[in-house]
Amino acid sequence: MDSTRVVALSQDMPFSQTLMDRLYAAIEPDTIIPFDPKDRGSRSAALRDAEIAIIAGDTLEDDVLEAPKLRWVHCDHAGLNRSARPEVFAKGLIVTGAAGRSAPALAEHAMMFCLVLSSGFTLFQDAQRRHEWFRGPELDQLGALYGKTMGIVGLGHTGCELAKRAKAFGMTVLGYRxxxxxxxxxxxxxxxxxxGQGIYELLEKSDCVVLAITLSDATHHLINAEAFARMKPSAFIINLARGEVIDRDALIAALETKQIAGAGLDVTDPEPLPVGDQLWDTPGVLITPHFSAPVADRRDRSVDIIIENLARYKAGQDLINGLTPEDIWTPDNRG
Structure with a gap:
């Protein structure tokens, strides 16, 4: 590997000047070629000689895949299923992302869903709007999280942060990876x-099932009618992954027939969810628009990931947050 390289750096990185200075210092003494991602000529010129490209989005365009000298692309984005194309692995391209930068916030978001659903908070919120001191029979079905079991499907950054928080609530924690x-x-x-272990035992034992797994061909509709049939009628499912990890028709059926007690969805299929979509009014559903309150140092954490991987790349070490063939996502091949 040459001692100096060409690094193509997208000019739309959402970093302060201080963070950009840190990034530039980590890249040096390699040559940096800034490029305008919206200008095809600028992109082509930068990618022509680049060994490394650092971009802001989560989608690898064809010109990136066709860059003759490119070996590694870092996307400043947590979920990279749009980049997990078969062509990436056929080319032998290393692709990394920013997974983990928002893990604490996502874990809190999952706990928020669990707390709201288990406490029946929406019942009290509706009663407050009616100015009613509500003590109805529905409250007999509620229960604290303490002593219950959380099943976490996906023990990456978010899953590991969530496990610590669930344990702090006195829960038993099961994980799948x-x-x-x-x-x-x-x-x-x-x-x-x-x-050879599947997710069914986790589903059968869990009171709250949280999906924190990547979307791939292997995980598409991982949670389907059979999966819901394995869950407790009192259980909730929380989706922080991607909407397509759940079979939405099976989810709606499970909720309408009370096969499960509720769902917290930060992601949906499709997304954004259309105004008239059935999910909005499905009983027991809480929906947030693929948004969690950001951690204060999110961009610092993004730059930390890039700098760590730059050091690893220069040392010939494995990079963190790298895509693997197991991550391949080919939605165009589905009927």
């Missing part, structure tokens, strides 16, 4: 795909 690894803090039992 692709490969066996050291058990994360706060997780009591881990189920692993590479050991």
């Amino acid at each position: 692709r490969r066996r690894a050291e058990r994360p803090p706060g997780v009591d039992v881990v189920f692993c795909a590479d050991e």
